[in-house]
Amino acid sequence: MLPYEALEALARERLPSAVFDYIAGGSGDEATLADNTAAWARLRLRPRVLRDVSSVDTSTELLGAPLSSPILVAPTAFHSLVHPDAELATARGTREAGSLLVLSSRSSRRLEDVASAAGPWWFQVYVFRDRGLTRALVQRAAAAGARALVLTGDTPYVGRKRRNRGDSALPLSDEDFLANLEGLTHRALAEQAPDVTFQDIARLHEDSGLPVLVKGVLRADDARECLLHGAAGLIVSNHGGRQLDGALATADALPEVVEATQGRVPVLVDGGVRSGRDVLRALALGARAVLLGRPVLWGLATGGADGVRQVLDALREDTAHVLALAGLSSLSAVGADALAPTPGR
Structure with missing residues (x-):
């Protein structure tokens, strides 16, 4: 895989400018977008020496799914904007990399079709204003083989994007928009409901x-x-810097959330993960896995299913390399002592 900046630049060359800006942009002044990557870089690693790292194991398991690495594909909308095979290509590339796909409820291909191309997958859920539409979607996802639901909780309204040109600037057909919205009578009913509460977890x-x-x-x-x-x-997520601008970076939020769970459930994190060093940092802070959003879309835009696989494989290989340099032969060997203490932590 090309370095992230080069991959992004290549995707920018190949995509319409409105599509690139829609994916790359953040909300407000894009402060959180920038801080997501910077926060990982602020964390310093404490490598061990004289450990046998002739073999490094990056495999893991999440909710019963065996995976080649702790690197998953985050839910992102409307993959038809970047490649004609859309989520079908993303699913194939993710499966071939031995990873797990979190499929967006705003996918541009029917979830049943994506499921047939995928390995293990979870289904991301917005609670729509039409609660019946939400109920029908999650029941379809369960029937199609989803292993879990992922409720997005930070989007009662869509954040205003600095680079927003409006939906009309995106080459998105009604067929793409309505791929999973069978029976929708009015487009506004597919907007996120602003009255979602913790009670919706049990309902879903x-x-x-x-x-x-x-x-x-x-x-x-x-x-x-x-x-x-x-x-x-x-x-742990701030929606890739696309919702409340000024929200803290996910690397800064992660320790507090991990401590609050006391190991009762897995904690994952997304936002600004770009290297094996970042993956190690996340694991050392207590995350079980990380999720990639924009890098996967750039891989899809530049290489289809193979591009997605290459992004995931390259980051897995970089993670194994970084683990070895840190004197760690497996994910289970990663602890908080892999990071140097920082003020306030």
């Missing part, structure tokens, strides 16, 4: 029979409340 579990993870958690009190209402896992 009851409707689907699937474990429910909550994405968008940045605070200990919210983490505890999610667990109280039955969450099977948490994803």
Whole structure:
């Protein structure tokens, strides 16, 4: 895989400018977008020496799914904007890399079709204004083989983007928009409901029979409340800097959330992960896995399914290399002592 900056630049050359800006941009002044990557870089590593790292194992397991590495594909919308095979290519590339796909409820291909191309997958959920539409979607996802639901909790309204040119600037057909919205009578009913609460965690579990993870958690009190209402896992996320600008970086929020869960459920993290060093930093802070959003889309834009696989394989290989240099032969060997103490932690 090309270095992230080169891959992004190549995607920029190949995509319409409105599509590139839609994916690359953040909300407000894009302060959180920038801080997501910077926060990982602020963390310094403490390598061990004279350890046998002739073999490094990056494999792991999440909610019963065996995976080649702790690197998953985050939910992102409308992959038809970047490649004609859309989420079908993303699913194939993710499967071939031995990873797990979190499929967006705003995918541009029917979830049943994506499921047939995927390995293990989870289904991301917005609670729509039309609650019946939400219920039907999660039941379809369960029937199609999703292993879990991921409730996005940080989007009662869509954040205003600095580079926003409006939906009309995106080459998105009604067929793409409506791929998973069978029976929709009015487009506004597919907007996120602003009255979502912790009680919706249990409702989604009851409707689907699937474990429910909550994405968008940045605070200990919210983490505890999610667990109280039955969450099977948490994803520390600020939506890639696309919602509340000025929100703290996920690397800064992660320790508080991990401490609040006390090991009862897996904690995952996304936002600004670009290297094996970042993966090690996340694991040392207590995350079980990381999720990639923009890098996967750039891989899809530049190489289709093979591009997605190459992004995931390259980051897995870089993670193994970094683990070896840090004197760690497996993920289970990673602890908090892999990081140098920082002020305030």
